Amino acid sequence: MKENNKTKTHQTKADNPRVLGIAVQRPEQTDSETEYSLSELKELCKTLGADMVGSIVQKRESASRQTYFGTGKMEEVKIAAKNENVEFIVSDDELTALQIKNIESATGLKVKDRTSIILDIFASHASTKEGKLQVELAMHQYQMPRLMRMWTHLERQRGGIGLKGPGETQLETDKRILTTKIKKLNEELDKIAKSRQQQGKKRIDRFAPLFSLVGYTNAGKSTLLNAISGSDVKMYDGLFTTLDPTARRIELSEGYWCIVSDTVGFIRKLPHSLVKAFHATLESIVQSEVLLIVCDVSDPSFKEQLRAVDKVLTQIKANQHEKIYVFNKIDKGTAVSKELLEATYPGCVFISALEKTNIDALLGKIADIMRRNRVFVNIKLPTNSPLIGEIMSLGKDIKQTWEEGHVEISAELPKNYVNMLKCS
Ligand SMILES: Nc1nc2c(ncn2[C@@H]2O[C@H](COP(=O)(O)OP(=O)(O)OP(=O)(O)O)[C@@H](O)[C@H]2O)c(=O)[nH]1
Ligand SMILES: [Mg+2]
DSSP states (O other): OBOOTTGGGSOOOTTSOEEEEEEEEOTTSOHHHHHHHHHHHHHHHHHTTOEEEEEEEEEOSSOBTTTBSOHHHHHHHHHHHHHTTOSEEEESSOOOHHHHHHHHHHHSSEEEEHHHHHHHHHHHHOOSHHHHHHHHHHHHHHHGGGTHHHHGGGTTSOOSTTOOOHHHHHHHHHHHHHHHHHHHHHHHHHHHHHHHHHHTTSHHHHHSOEEEEEEBTTSSHHHHHHHHHOOOOOOOSSSOOOOSOEEEEEEOGGGOEEEEEEOOOBOTTOOHHHHHHTHHHHHHHHTOSEEEEEEETTSTTHHHHHHHHHHHHHHTTOTTSEEEEEEEOGGGOOSSOHHHHHHHSTTOEEOBTTTTBSHHHHHHHHHHHHHHTEEEEEEEEETTOTHHHHHHHHOEEEEEEEETTEEEEEEEEEHHHHHHHHHO
């Protein structure tokens, strides 16, 4: 059995459940990619309070549809699990109901997969009503195709010709119950999203400059938001600490300000059901003017993490947004040279959110973008125009001359707001 790299560095509490990781290594995967993925699975388990005490890898063309590993290798898993006294097996890939059932009967142990671990973490971290409903929805969607597993013990008691066995009938009942629950959750979430849209209907909210912190889980997004806003967003050395988006108004130099929003962290193999369920929460990313891609550049696997982030951004159709690459944790060094990073990611910034190093450079870049996306206008409005209040909130360097019945205002304003004014 192969001990996972980081095993020794983690505290193992005697009463934590012990688990054994299993992973199929496909031909296109390198040894180090597999190792990295397993060390991440170990972190995921740790976040849930379980100790992944070891792992077994099988190199195969693809996972067995029946048993994930081949049957011979499953025997090895069974022996290792017994020797290591583990309570359950955890697979690095999402498993089908059939695979779970077969591994459970081959080993006599409970089986979980990466997706269900991520769902459990989300469930324990969700704090707002919307977050909780989103997780519940994702869990039901995950359960749906896996219902069959629970009723296979009734499978053999088939009914007569044309009649359904008790297993099938029960399965249909459960599917109906779950479908109804999913529908209700979707409706509730729609309602919350709609009322949020209505609250945010004030036009100035639409035109306020929004920057979203986006990145792999544990990259340091919340630490960075704290560093630039002096606020107290929860940060923690674990995965998926932030589920509910927090936004802060940030004052920049020269009188500029913007909204910076913290977002849920991404991860490789982020369950599709979660991305779907969290769609409303991820909307703030789509609506952003610019994405601040926060990346732990001290981590040797940072490129893979950036790829995973890009994949989710593509899924939510936000990959064409303007981006600033924010390479964080430079107090721990950089995995490749800064020169190379600068050449590959032009305009990137190197910071340490924890030590507040180079934060001014980042804020300077944000201010540059703001400056670029603003225009100077002169506008004459009736004194009772509702636009005056909007211009006062969104504008900079405002000068106003009040005269009988009208006011002349000159100000620097967001380009998209000015375009809207021209059209209206
Ligand atoms: N050494 C070092 N550690 C950092 C830095 N920034 C953040 N961290 C640490 O990294 C861990 C994760 O930080 P968070 O800010 O919670 O990360 P996050 O990206 O918000 O994570 P999720 O919300 O889980 O997606 C914490 O233990 C931080 O103290 C940094 O610049 N240097
Ligand atoms: Mg966070």
